[in-house]
Amino acid sequence: MAPLLAVRSHLGWLRRLHQLLLWLVLLTGLITLLVFRRADPGLLATLSGRNLTTMLQTLLVLVLLLIPISGVYSVISQFAFWNGWLGGLTPPAELFGDDPDESSSPCFLIYLDGIHQSERDHPPRVAAFLEALEQRLPVDVKLIKGLETYTLTPSRLADDTGSQWFWRRLFSLQEHHPNTLVSVVCSFLVQANNVIKVGISSDRRYGPILNYELALKVAKKLAEQGFCPPSDDTRGPVELVLLGYSGGGEMAMGMADYLRRLCRCPVRIITCCGVFSGNQLLEQVGAITMVVGSRDPVAAFGRIAYPGRSPLLPLSNWNRAVARGQVQRLNITGLNHNGSNGPFADRYREAVIQAIVSQLSSHEPVSTT
Amino acid sequence: MIPEVLGRLAVWLMQADVGLGLAVLVGLSMSLSHLFSLVANRLTPRQIAVQLVLDGLVLALALLLGILFNILMIKALTGAVVHPSELLDKLGAALIPGLFYCFVAAPYISDLIATVIWFLIHLNVVTLLHARLDLPYEQALVMATPGFVVALLLVMVLFHQGWQASYRRLASELLPESPV
Numbered sequence: 001m002a003p004l005l006a007v008r009s010h011l012g013w014l015r016r017l018h019q020l021l022l023w024l025v026l027l028t029g030l031i032t033l034l035v036f037r038r039a040d041p042g043l044l045a046t047l048s049g050r051n052l053t054t055m056l057q058t059l060l061v062l063v064l065l066l067i068p069i070s071g072v073y074s075v076i077s078q079f080a081f082w083n084g085w086l087g088g089l090t091p092p093a094e095l096f097g098d099d100p101d102e103s104s105s106p107c108f109l110i111y112l113d114g115i116h117q118s119e120r121d122h123p124p125r126v127a128a129f130l131e132a133l134e135q136r137l138p139v140d141v142k143l144i145k146g147l148e149t150y151t152l153t154p155s156r157l158a159d160d161t162g163s164q165w166f167w168r169r170l171f172s173l174q175e176h177h178p179n180t181l182v183s184v185v186c187s188f189l190v191q192a193n194n195v196i197k198v199g200i201s202s203d204r205r206y207g208p209i210l211n212y213e214l215a216l217k218v219a220k221k222l223a224e225q226g227f228c229p230p231s232d233d234t235r236g237p238v239e240l241v242l243l244g245y246s247g248g249g250e251m252a253m254g255m256a257d258y259l260r261r262l263c264r265c266p267v268r269i270i271t272c273c274g275v276f277s278g279n280q281l282l283e284q285v286g287a288i289t290m291v292v293g294s295r296d297p298v299a300a301f302g303r304i305a306y307p308g309r310s311p312l313l314p315l316s317n318w319n320r321a322v323a324r325g326q327v328q329r330l331n332i333t334g335l336n337h338n339g340s341n342g343p344f345a346d347r348y349r350e351a352v353i354q355a356i357v358s359q360l361s362s363h364e365p366v367s368t369t
Numbered sequence: 370m371i372p373e374v375l376g377r378l379a380v381w382l383m384q385a386d387v388g389l390g391l392a393v394l395v396g397l398s399m400s401l402s403h404l405f406s407l408v409a410n411r412l413t414p415r416q417i418a419v420q421l422v423l424d425g426l427v428l429a430l431a432l433l434l435g436i437l438f439n440i441l442m443i444k445a446l447t448g449a450v451v452h453p454s455e456l457l458d459k460l461g462a463a464l465i466p467g468l469f470y471c472f473v474a475a476p477y478i479s480d481l482i483a484t485v486i487w488f489l490i491h492l493n494v495v496t497l498l499h500a501r502l503d504l505p506y507e508q509a510l511v512m513a514t515p516g517f518v519v520a521l522l523l524v525m526v527l528f529h530q531g532w533q534a535s536y537r538r539l540a541s542e543l544l545p546e547s548p549v
Binding site: 068071074078079198200207212258 | 406408409410474475476478479482535539
């Protein structure tokens with residue numbers, strides 16, 4: 001009983017510390033706002049909300065402050081996990097059991113969802129797509145789905161320590177509020193949170209840490225599914241394939257090299273309408289296949305948003321991977337990023353599945369257009 | 370239109386001048402932005418302390434070199450000799466955007482925030498040189514740019530170390546490299 005109480009007390013202390021960090025970030029934002037206002041008394045008047053222009057200015061200032069504050073808070077959550085305050089940061093040596101599971105598949109296809117993901121369960125369209133994909137997969141390939149790509153712990157966003165009160169209210173509003181606008185705003189906030197995670201993954205300072213933490217999470221999920229790192233005497237070839245849709249493409253690129261080291265087996269990447277930076281370590285990763293739509297403005301925006309993918313920087317990690325012939329591009333004419341012409345829609349589902357299965361069936365990337 | 374806006378900016382900057390304390394606050398804000406990546410990469414308290422002392426020294430050096438270059442440029446282009454403390458008094462308010470440098474800790478948009486802040490600092494220096502020394506904007510721009518570039522390069526070198534350390538730190542956390 002006593003050890004249990006001690007653990008509870010310890011967890012309570014950690015939770016309070018985490019909340020304190022959140023308040024510190026908010027306080028920093030407030031102080032800078034006050035400094036800004038104090039610097040010029042005239043600005044005080046502009047923040048009073050007397051007319052529409054002033055309100056818009058106020059809103060702009062708030063958004064400009066809120067975006068970096070949200071980003072910094074996300075990073076703080078990541079620190080908390082990295083420092084072991086939230087538990088779940090397993091030492092790599094303890095990830096897998098000693099006895100290999102002989103019935104385990106030689107190839108695992110790990111699906112990483114896009115930024116719309118808020119729960120472990122995928123939206124109905126994505127779930128239907130994954131079901132169809134699973135039926136078409138070669139017998140030796142096992143699909144891993146239901147991974148929360150944008151949280152570090154195996155918990156839902158609504159169980160996130162420190163911000164669960166916020167997310168639970170948000171999901172409640174999203175599902176039950178009669179006003180559509182409120183639901184849309186709540187959905188937007190969930191996506192904004194996930195966009196920040198994509199941003200952290202591509203950030204050169206924090207990216208390696210988030211990507212390592214995600215790789216650890218995927219490795220633990222694989223261990224649950226019977227995966228064991230191959231050894232010389234017991235197993236045949238084992239391969240991992242990361243399938244990332246939209247922002248999941250960035251997460252796949254980010255974690256691939258760490259996952260390869262943790263699982264000690266080759267890792268390949270397939271992105272579907274992927275938005276990614278290409279900043280990561282890709283040299284030791286296997287083939288990278290991009291399934292792209294000819295009418296996908298979001299994936300096209302990724303090339304502009306991430307300078308590392310511009311041909312103007314030939315020495316970037318991404319451009320060096322392209323120069324090595326590591327990257328294969330599969331174009332699907334007419335495919336959009338989402339909606340009725342997206343990869344999960346009935347119209348393009350077969351073409352996308354065909355592209356993915358053709359890559360899985362071959363050891364070398366297959367070029368089709 | 371543009372000179373009018375810059376004129377108003379100059380008046381605002383002169384009113385908002387809080388002296389040398391501002392440089393210290395800006396330095397702290399810059400260090401805070403750096404502190405996040407150091408903590409994230411699990412550096413020990415001693416390593417972080419050393420890094421923050423290094424931050425303070427290099428930031429002070431960047432400020433001094435920036436002022437020195439400005440003094441030299443003013444001397445070369447106008448013949449006037451300005452004392453460093455006098456120039457810092459006149460141009461100190463230009464650092465106000467640097468108070469927000471702690472937001473450079475935010476992921477992904479950090480480069481954009483840093484670029485905007487550095488641009489605003491440079492614009493402020495040019496505006497204040499115009500307002501305080503009565504120089505044309507073009508000449509003020511030519512005077513301010515070399516010192517700005519030197520200071521910017523020093524800060525870039527200083528903050529560049531953080532992410533390289535993160536890769537080294539991570540590599541030590543992971544299992545030894547295995548042939549795959």
